[in-house]
Amino acid sequence: AQKVTQAQTEISVVEKEDVTLDCVYETRDTTYYLFWYKQPPSGELVFLIRRNSFDEQNEISGRYSWNFQKSTSSFNFTITASQVVDSAVYFCALSRFSGGGADGLTFGKGTHLIIQP
Amino acid sequence: NAGVTQTPKFRVLKTGQSMTLLCAQDMNHEYMYWYRQDPGMGLRLIHYSVGEGTTAKGEVPDGYNVSRLKKQNFLLGLESAAPSQTSVYFCASRPDRPGYEQYFGPGTRLTVT
Numbered sequence: 001a002q003k004v005t006q007a008q009t010e011i012s013v014v015e016k017e018d019v020t021l022d023c024v025y026e027t028r029d030t031t032y033y034l035f036w037y038k039q040p041p042s043g044e045l046v047f048l049i050r051r052n053s054f055d056e057q058n059e060i061s062g063r064y065s066w067n068f069q070k071s072t073s074s075f076n077f078t079i080t081a082s083q084v085v086d087s088a089v090y091f092c093a094l095s096r097f098s099g100g101g102a103d104g105l106t107f108g109k110g111t112h113l114i115i116q117p
Numbered sequence: 118n119a120g121v122t123q124t125p126k127f128r129v130l131k132t133g134q135s136m137t138l139l140c141a142q143d144m145n146h147e148y149m150y151w152y153r154q155d156p157g158m159g160l161r162l163i164h165y166s167v168g169e170g171t172t173a174k175g176e177v178p179d180g181y182n183v184s185r186l187k188k189q190n191f192l193l194g195l196e197s198a199a200p201s202q203t204s205v206y207f208c209a210s211r212p213d214r215p216g217y218e219q220y221f222g223p224g225t226r227l228t229v230t
Contacts, residue, residue, distance in 0.1 A: 009157075033216035043223040045207065052216055091159060097215050104150050104162035104175050105219060 002027045004094050006108035013082055014116050015039045021077045021111045023092030029053075031097035034068065034075045035105065039089040048090075051075065052097075090110075119143055121222035123208050124209040129200045129228045138193040138225050139207030146220075147209060147213040151174075153204040164181075166191055197227045218222060 003026040012018050025034065036048040049059060051068050059066045063080045079086050089112050093105040124139045140149065145157030147168050152160040152175075176202060177203040180202060182194045191210075205226050209219040 004159075012156070035218060037221075043205070044223050045209075047218045047220070050216065050218050093160075095216065104152075104165050105160070107152075107159035109157060109159040 001010045002032075002094050002106040004092050004106055004108035006090075006092055009109070010112040012114040012116060015084055016081050018078060018080050019082050019113065021029040021079075021113065022031075022089050023075045023077065025073050025075065025092070025094045025095060027073075028097065029096050031084075033095045033097065035095070036075075036077050037091045037093060037111045039091065039110070041088070045091075045113070048077075049065060050068065060075050063085075082113075082117050084117055087113060089113070121220050123206075123222040123225050125225060126223065127226050129230065130195075132197050132199060133186045134180055135194070135196050136198065136227075137195075138206055138208075138227075140193070140210075140222055141189055142191075142208075142210040143189060143218070144210065144212070144220065145188070146197055146210035147188075148211050150209040150211075150219060151181070151191065151193045152207045152209065153177065154207060155204050161194065163206075165222055176212065185205075189193075200229045203227060203229045 005024045032053045034051045039045040065078045067076045089110045091110045092108045121142045150165045151163040152197040154160045163185040166172045170186045172183045184192045205224045211217045211219045
């Protein structure tokens with residue numbers, strides 16, 4: 001069985017601080033995919049990044065960066081110089097590698113990030 | 118290009134009533150999914166479909182049925198609603214490429230009293 005753990009239920013920081021959201025996963029598969037989604041107060045789910053298990057390169061996109069470490073089964077997300085607009089619930093998710101579509105996402109419980117002005 | 122749409126956006130049901138949630142996508146995606154989101158629980162997979170005419174159970178399928186008669190539509194049915202089914206329901210779709218991200222609809226907020 002797959003499992004995703006986001007141990008931080010809620011994080012509150014002041015604007016311009018850096019913040020890291022932790023994600024630890026469990027899977028028996030050797031090939032899998034990891035995702036981060038953002039859910040702003042409006043409620044929709046916004047895709048942020050996808051990473052496959054063969055690619056351990058870190059990724060940076062503007063103020064966002066992701067650190068994937070297979071050795072610790074972690075896929076952490078860092079926001080640099082946070083802004084109020086970053087306030088949202090962030091979900092880490094895991095899917096199996098499957099050509100047959102049987103790869104619904106296993107989500108963590110989410111981290112509620114509050115950026116105070 | 119509307120992406121993934123869900124109908125209705127909100128609904129209140131009494132215990133024992135039935136209803137159907139409609140999900141539609143215009144991206145020609147093969148795979149479609151229904152999730153439910155409960156406070157503090159993240160999203161959990163209810164049912165999914167790998168193509169027209171096919172459906173399969175996810176993590177929490179009890180009390181729900183689904184149908185995929187057309188490729189672009191995925192219906193979620195509640196035959197006899199229970200208060201435990203009060204939740205926000207999200208539909209998603211993705212193309213037939215392994216590991217591709219799922220595109221989510223805006224959600225349906227269902228309350229069962």
